[in-house]
Amino acid sequence: MLGLAAAAARTTNLIVLVLTALVVIVVATACRIHGPLGRSVILFTKIAIGVVIFRLVLQAIFGLRLGERVLFRLPALTLPEFMAGITVGGPVTLESMMAGLNQGVRLGVILICFGAVNSVSSPARLLRSLPGVLYEMGVASTIALTTAPQAVMSASQIAEARRLRGRPTRGAAGLRGIAIPVLEGALDRSIRLAAALDTRGYGRTRDDVAPNRQRTASVALIGGLIMLSIGVYGVFDTAAPVGLAIGGLTAGAVACGASVIVGHRTHRRTRHRPIRWDRRATLVAFSGAGALAASILTEAIEPGALDPSTFPLVAPTLPIIMAAGLALALAPLFVAPRFDDIEPDDARAAGLDIAESAATLSVSSGGDVR
Amino acid sequence: MTILELDNVTVTYEGSDRPALANVSLRIEEGEWLLVSAPTGAGKSTLLGLCNGLVPHFTGGNMSGTVTVAGRSTEQCPPRNLADVVGWVGQDPASGFVTDAVEDELAFVMEELATPPATMRRRIEETLDLMGIAELRNRPLSTLSGGEAQRVAIASVLCASPKVLLLDEPTSALDPAGADDVLAALGRLVHDVGLTVIMSEHRLERVIHLVDRIALIDRGQVTASMPDEALAIAPHVPPVIELGRLAGWSPLPRSVRDARRVAAPLISRLADAATPPAGPPPHTNDSPRYPVRASRSPAASGHIAVTGISLAHGRRTVVERVSFEVGGGGGGGGGGEVLALMGRNGAGKTTILRAVAGLTTPSAGRLRIGNLDPAAIDGPTRIRSIGFVPQDPTLLLYSSTVAEECRAADRDGGLDAGTTASVLEELAADGTIDANRHPRDLSAGQQLQVALAVVLAPAPTALLLDEPTRGLDHGVKDRLASLLRHRATNHGVAILLATHDVEFAATVADRVVLLGHREVTAAGPAAEVLSQSTVFAPQVARILSPLPVLTVAAIRRTLGRIETNRS
Numbered sequence: 001m002l003g004l005a006a007a008a009a010r011t012t013n014l015i016v017l018v019l020t021a022l023v024v025i026v027v028a029t030a031c032r033i034h035g036p037l038g039r040s041v042i043l044f045t046k047i048a049i050g051v052v053i054f055r056l057v058l059q060a061i062f063g064l065r066l067g068e069r070v071l072f073r074l075p076a077l078t079l080p081e082f083m084a085g086i087t088v089g090g091p092v093t094l095e096s097m098m099a100g101l102n103q104g105v106r107l108g109v110i111l112i113c114f115g116a117v118n119s120v121s122s123p124a125r126l127l128r129s130l131p132g133v134l135y136e137m138g139v140a141s142t143i144a145l146t147t148a149p150q151a152v153m154s155a156s157q158i159a160e161a162r163r164l165r166g167r168p169t170r171g172a173a174g175l176r177g178i179a180i181p182v183l184e185g186a187l188d189r190s191i192r193l194a195a196a197l198d199t200r201g202y203g204r205t206r207d208d209v210a211p212n213r214q215r216t217a218s219v220a221l222i223g224g225l226i227m228l229s230i231g232v233y234g235v236f237d238t239a240a241p242v243g244l245a246i247g248g249l250t251a252g253a254v255a256c257g258a259s260v261i262v263g264h265r266t267h268r269r270t271r272h273r274p275i276r277w278d279r280r281a282t283l284v285a286f287s288g289a290g291a292l293a294a295s296i297l298t299e300a301i302e303p304g305a306l307d308p309s310t311f312p313l314v315a316p317t318l319p320i321i322m323a324a325g326l327a328l329a330l331a332p333l334f335v336a337p338r339f340d341d342i343e344p345d346d347a348r349a350a351g352l353d354i355a356e357s358a359a360t361l362s363v364s365s366g367g368d369v370r
Numbered sequence: 371m372t373i374l375e376l377d378n379v380t381v382t383y384e385g386s387d388r389p390a391l392a393n394v395s396l397r398i399e400e401g402e403w404l405l406v407s408a409p410t411g412a413g414k415s416t417l418l419g420l421c422n423g424l425v426p427h428f429t430g431g432n433m434s435g436t437v438t439v440a441g442r443s444t445e446q447c448p449p450r451n452l453a454d455v456v457g458w459v460g461q462d463p464a465s466g467f468v469t470d471a472v473e474d475e476l477a478f479v480m481e482e483l484a485t486p487p488a489t490m491r492r493r494i495e496e497t498l499d500l501m502g503i504a505e506l507r508n509r510p511l512s513t514l515s516g517g518e519a520q521r522v523a524i525a526s527v528l529c530a531s532p533k534v535l536l537l538d539e540p541t542s543a544l545d546p547a548g549a550d551d552v553l554a555a556l557g558r559l560v561h562d563v564g565l566t567v568i569m570s571e572h573r574l575e576r577v578i579h580l581v582d583r584i585a586l587i588d589r590g591q592v593t594a595s596m597p598d599e600a601l602a603i604a605p606h607v608p609p610v611i612e613l614g615r616l617a618g619w620s621p622l623p624r625s626v627r628d629a630r631r632v633a634a635p636l637i638s639r640l641a642d643a644a645t646p647p648a649g650p651p652p653h654t655n656d657s658p659r660y661p662v663r664a665s666r667s668p669a670a671s672g673h674i675a676v677t678g679i680s681l682a683h684g685r686r687t688v689v690e691r692v693s694f695e696v697g698g699g700g701g702g703g704g705g706g707e708v709l710a711l712m713g714r715n716g717a718g719k720t721t722i723l724r725a726v727a728g729l730t731t732p733s734a735g736r737l738r739i740g741n742l743d744p745a746a747i748d749g750p751t752r753i754r755s756i757g758f759v760p761q762d763p764t765l766l767l768y769s770s771t772v773a774e775e776c777r778a779a780d781r782d783g784g785l786d787a788g789t790t791a792s793v794l795e796e797l798a799a800d801g802t803i804d805a806n807r808h809p810r811d812l813s814a815g816q817q818l819q820v821a822l823a824v825v826l827a828p829a830p831t832a833l834l835l836d837e838p839t840r841g842l843d844h845g846v847k848d849r850l851a852s853l854l855r856h857r858a859t860n861h862g863v864a865i866l867l868a869t870h871d872v873e874f875a876a877t878v879a880d881r882v883v884l885l886g887h888r889e890v891t892a893a894g895p896a897a898e899v900l901s902q903s904t905v906f907a908p909q910v911a912r913i914l915s916p917l918p919v920l921t922v923a924a925i926r927r928t929l930g931r932i933e934t935n936r937s
Binding site: 157160161163167193204 | 422450454456458462477478482483491729764765810
């Protein structure tokens with residue numbers, strides 16, 4: 001998925017982008033996990049469509065006036081001298097709108113990719129895969145992640161309860177009356193959860209480990225993570241030197257690895273059924289890598305194919321290598337778990353979701369064709 | 371061998387002038403099953419918390435004396451370092467879940483204790499079988515019913531193979547069948563594994579025949595004794611004991627099975643009486659200590675009419691085409707009735723109550739309270755026409771002290787100052803609820819009492835109560851029952867309650883509606899429906915089957931009548 005996001009970030013070719021979104025949504029809905037998080041790809045798709053529309057509106061109002069093919073005219077308003085005399089509104093050209101559309105869709109597709117990541121894994125599963133050094137931090141952040149939806153739920157419960165007592169639920173008084181019990185409830189819940197964690201041995205200490213060792217591990221880990229992010233930046237930015245990407249990634253990986261090895265001995269804990277990294281998982285994780293590789297290859301062979309010009313306007317083409325890369329990204333569909341272990345009710349719901357996302361997609365791509 | 375020892379322990383919470391528990395000395399032997407019984411808020415949870423160090427490590431407060439568990443003092447060991455010898459399950463097991471699937475939840479404590487993976491797998495398998503939840507292993511925790519969640523919570527601490535298990539009201543949220551499952555599983559653990567179990571429970575009738583000793587708490591003093599001795603001094607006894615005393619059975623039977631063996635003469639004597647006693651007692655006309663105002667709301671009558679409603683939860687249909695009515699007189703006249711809605715966990719009782727309260731809209735059918743649509747009633751009119759106590763009573767409480775909460779309720783309802791406080795006084799035994807405490811610091815049962823007082827004070831014409839006896843001791847339950855009967859009989863209030871507590875339903879309800887798979891499976895007079903049910907029958911009905919009698923009070927009346935006829 002992240003590979004696909006990287007591939008999407010490297011292109012403004014509309015055909016490639018829409019195909020990428022399609023692949024991501026189909027794969028994510030097929031491999032998604034149970035529960036509300038599994039729907040996040042749908043949520044992110046909706047947000048992405050909103051982003052595209054917002055980007056187009058901005059482009060129409062503030063965009064540069066390039067090209068001759070005028071679509072329509074907005075009432076023009078030239079700002080006074082002290083505001084640099086920029087003209088707002090005026091003729092809106094096809095060329096400028098296409099440029100805006102391309103950029104908007106690119107951002108949207110990246111968003112969809114992140115939604116898809118949430119759909120196919122859950123915070124709790126990520127927590128189980130964390131190295132021992134990060135364990136405490138991981139549990140804390142998982143709990144933090146679960147408090148937000150709980151707070152929303154208890155807010156609506158309290159609004160209801162206030163109604164039962166004939167109190168206002170709107171306005172300043174209503175807000176105060178709801179906010180305080182929500183916070184009290186959240187505090188209560190976290191204390192109960194903390195008690196449950198404690199009685200079940202969470203955070204047991206080992207006396208025989210030097211605290212220094214633990215500190216070294218943490219420092220190495222944080223340094224490694226920073227270097228990894230620099231490396232990732234290199235991958236995403238086509239203008240950055242290749243050395244930055246490779247160097248950052250390598251140094252980050254080495255530092256993180258070292259920290260895990262050092263930290264391993266400070267935390268005595270065992271794993272029940274560690275998530276096995278099987279062929280299927282590799283395929284799902286690396287399905288996007290094919291697309292990314294194809295994107296880099298296309299860039300090398302057909303420069304400009306991924307960045308079609310909008311001034312003068314040319315129709316985007318689908319580079320054959322890119323198409324092959326995207327087809328590769330569909331591979332998890334054939335190996336990922338099916339609905340066989342879900343209850344019939346859920347399966348039906350999932351089916352509806354797929355239909356729903358297909359409908360959303362056809363609407364959005366229909367809009368794009370014009 | 372002594373596994374747990376409390377030596378002269380005194381606990382005083384901050385801001386309280388008297389100790390919650392005073393000079394407690396208690397020795398618990400390995401393999402013992404100890405029941406802790408006490409009025410609401412008397413310190414049951416404190417006593418349990420002492421046993422694994424949650425008190426005072428988590429709750430704060432001053433503690434003197436020592437608690438020793440399997441040779442370790444809780445003074446030195448915080449709860450996390452006792453996790454391998456003591457397992458603790460709180461009142462609301464779902465709030466203690468830390469992962470999202472059943473098997474992961476079971477593995478959590480073993481992972482923390484660094485159990486080798488091979489042992490882990492074996493123990494998980496064994497525990498799943500022991501608790502009878504093998505089929506739940508891959509289920510997400512959020513989809514479990516109350517009874518399943520409770521069993522998973524117990525299993526998740528059992529995996530550490532502790533020596534002592536502490537359970538805080540393990541069956542209070544469960545339907546009768548679910549409660550029996552949990553208790554049966556505990557029985558297996560005590561008998562087969564030799565586990566020591568310490569549990570608190572209000573509904574003595576469920577556990578009295580199972581436990582080895584009973585610890586009673588009275589004003590901070592703990593006395594543990596054998597069940598027979600404890601029953602002799604206990605302020606309230608289960609119906610089976612009460613019936614045994616009435617009938618003069620000796621030795622006193624403690625279980626329904628024992629009682630049935632000696633019940634034959636009583637059954638034939640009662641059957642000979644011309645009319646079998648039925649239903650709740652005719653209400654005595656004692657006037658309440660506070661004025662109940664005649665209703666001035668537009669929904670002058672609280673009559674609840676539910677006509678063919680269907681309700682859904684997300685995409686799942688909960689109930690389909692359910693109809694029933696709860697009679698209400700209104701206008702200060704008599705003629706109200708009490709209807710108990712019963713059924714297994716997740717049968718849709720709460721969903722129906724919420725719809726009747728106007729919080730959700732049914733997908734089909736019609737709802738009326740008096741002549742109004744409950745969804746359209748708001749503001750001050752609402753509190754005088756619909757009183758609703760939700761399952762989580764804390765939702766209704768927002769003030770910083772109990773006294774302030776009562777004053778706020780008086781203001782909201784335009785009531786005379788002190789009305790709510792006097793309703794609370796009528797429910798709670800005098801002085802058991804400190805008016806200066808924060809509602810969230812009270813015990814679960816006390817919170818419920820405050821919420822009940824807040825809702826009952828404005829004298830709504832229709833009352834909807836969701837599990838109104840959870841965490842209440844027998845004394846409060848009796849007072850609540852007579853208050854509800856009084857409101858229905860003398861003030862025409864229509865009362866709809868959802869409950870698992872069969873003994874409470876037997877005492878208070880005129881009629882019962884049983885919910886099954888999405889529909890009403892039985893409806894009719896309480897005596898008829900409850901005595902015919904195998905799951906929801908109260909103890910008296912089980913003992914005296916096939917007679918349609920539900921309560922000891924009813925039998926006492928019949929026997930009295932037989933005596934008068936004879937003389």
